[in-house]
Amino acid sequence: MKKVTIVGGGVIGLCSAYYLVRAGYEVRLIDRGDIHSGTSFGNAGYVSPSHFVPLASPGIVAKGLQWMLSSSSPFYIKPRFDWDLIRWGFTFWKNATAKTVEKNAKPLNDLLHLSRELTTDIKNDLGNTFRMEEIGCFMLYKSAETEKHEIELAEEAKKFNLETRVMNAREVQSLEPEVEVNVRGGVLYPIDCHLHPGDFMNTLHKHLVSRGTEFQLNTTVTGFAKSGQHITTVQTDKGDFECSELVIATGSWLPAVSKSLGIDILLQAGKGYSMTFENMKRNLKYPAILVDNRVAMTPMGPDLRMGGTMEISGLNSPLLIKRAQAIFKASKEYYPNLEVEFPSKEKIWSGLRPLSPDGLPYIGRHSKFDNLTFAGGHAMLGLSLAAATGKLVEELVAKSAGSVPLEPFDVERFN
Numbered sequence: 468m469k470k471v472t473i474v475g476g477g478v479i480g481l482c483s484a485y486y487l488v489r490a491g492y493e494v495r496l497i498d499r500g501d502i503h504s505g506t507s508f509g510n511a512g513y514v515s516p517s518h519f520v521p522l523a524s525p526g527i528v529a530k531g532l533q534w535m536l537s538s539s540s541p542f543y544i545k546p547r548f549d550w551d552l553i554r555w556g557f558t559f560w561k562n563a564t565a566k567t568v569e570k571n572a573k574p575l576n577d578l579l580h581l582s583r584e585l586t587t588d589i590k591n592d593l594g595n596t597f598r599m600e601e602i603g604c605f606m607l608y609k610s611a612e613t614e615k616h617e618i619e620l621a622e623e624a625k626k627f628n629l630e631t632r633v634m635n636a637r638e639v640q641s642l643e644p645e646v647e648v649n650v651r652g653g654v655l656y657p658i659d660c661h662l663h664p665g666d667f668m669n670t671l672h673k674h675l676v677s678r679g680t681e682f683q684l685n686t687t688v689t690g691f692a693k694s695g696q697h698i699t700t701v702q703t704d705k706g707d708f709e710c711s712e713l714v715i716a717t718g719s720w721l722p723a724v725s726k727s728l729g730i731d732i733l734l735q736a737g738k739g740y741s742m743t744f745e746n747m748k749r750n751l752k753y754p755a756i757l758v759d760n761r762v763a764m765t766p767m768g769p770d771l772r773m774g775g776t777m778e779i780s781g782l783n784s785p786l787l788i789k790r791a792q793a794i795f796k797a798s799k800e801y802y803p804n805l806e807v808e809f810p811s812k813e814k815i816w817s818g819l820r821p822l823s824p825d826g827l828p829y830i831g832r833h834s835k836f837d838n839l840t841f842a843g844g845h846a847m848l849g850l851s852l853a854a855a856t857g858k859l860v861e862e863l864v865a866k867s868a869g870s871v872p873l874e875p876f877d878v879e880r881f882n
């Protein structure tokens with residue numbers, strides 16, 4: 468069987484390796500870091516079919532423009548003259564229509580449901596060493612306007628076979644025995660689950676090492692050698708690696724890595740922050756999105772993580788403390804007696820969500836080469852979609868029938 472080289476050891480790269488190894492392939496994975504701290508580590512840990520509306524949706528542009536006026540809002544675009552950003556923004560705006568959302572919601576949902584099932588399969592295969600809990604996720608709200616919107620969404624969710632439970636404040640509180648909840652109400656999506664993303668990554672890594680996967684860590688891919696339509700070699704700062712099948716899964720660096728293959732991918736990084744509080748005396752039981760403030764709260768065993776914000780400010784922008792403070796403030800408004808202190812700057816984590824302009828990932832082969840597959844652009848759903856993406860990557864490499872139709876995720880759809 469062919470040896471597959473994967474560039475990028477985030478959750479998408481590791482899940483791709485998991486399914487390839489399972490199918491009998493030899494795998495080499497190259498990452499420029501040590502795969503122990505990136506975006507796939509510090510995220511909120513949701514595997515969430517509840518997120519069935521693609522990011523590019525009607526209303527988001529107007530809401531985004533309104534939010535941009537406030538330095539502590541959940542959304543920010545750093546104004547700059549950058550041709551890639553302008554092209555991405557224009558394509559995002561063109562896709563934020565009811566018609567496109569309707570077209571994209573089904574493939575997104577099919578992928579979310581497949582991934583949700585496969586995540587449980589991975590847990591059953593490797594053991595629950597990553598604090599996975601299958602109890603659902605709350606959308607909590609404080610304002611009447613948000614309540615109306617969330618109840619409408621819960622209605623719409625039925626179209627995608629999603630069960631929802633609309634609850635008033637008292638009912639929400641009854642499910643949170645240890646912590647006071649100050650909300651108007653909430654919608655529970657029982658299908659969702661959550662886990663510790665770092666533990667998930669470590670479990671996959673350990674498993675893959677035990678199955679003989681070659682990890683070339685702290686190794687930066689700098690280019691590729693080609694012969695006609697075939698990529699023959701991956702060039703790195705640590706030397707060249709021969710390659711017969713190549714998978715590029717470099718998250719927010721998809722455009723940077725594919726540029727050296729003469730391939731243009733529309734993608735922007737959406738920065739987010741998280742803060743983790745260890746060994747909580749009284750912790751949340753349920754994960755929850757504080758919808759008015761776009762903040763995610765996740766209990767992870769004895770620990771609690773809170774995260775949020777979407778900053779489109781390039782790949783190397785500094786941490787904006789005001790935005791982390793806004794996340795923390797929202798958590799206290801929803802959970803007034805939460806025993807947490809705002810952490811020092813070094814303890815605030817940030818990561819980059821790879822944002823495609825229509826809210827669907829890029830999963831597929833590229834027509835320019837006969838041995839190239841892309842897997843990336845999963846935005847705020849990378850963990851949720853990782854298992855299904857890994858399975859699809861294995862099917863693409865094997866050239867076997869896909870578990871779901873792949874056209875909506877075509878890498879060349881904006882060309």
Ligand SMILES: Cc1cc2nc3c(=O)[nH]c(=O)nc-3n(C[C@H](O)[C@H](O)[C@H](O)COP(=O)(O)OP(=O)(O)OC[C@H]3O[C@@H](n4cnc5c(N)ncnc54)[C@H](O)[C@@H]3O)c2cc1C
Nearest residue numbers: 475477478479499510511512513688718739848849850851
């Ligand atoms: C605050 C926050 C909360 C989130 N919460 C959730 C959530 O609850 N649920 C969910 O589903 N998603 C969530 N996400 C999104 C999720 O974390 C991402 O979609 C996902 O981690 C992306 O995975 P990836 O493997 O594509 O990219 P990454 O994890 O970024 O991995 C890409 C890898 O490529 C490597 N790389 C890049 N360039 C090169 C190069 N030249 N050579 C070698 N290696 C290279 C990088 O070092 C990196 O390790 C959240 C994100 C943030 C920021």
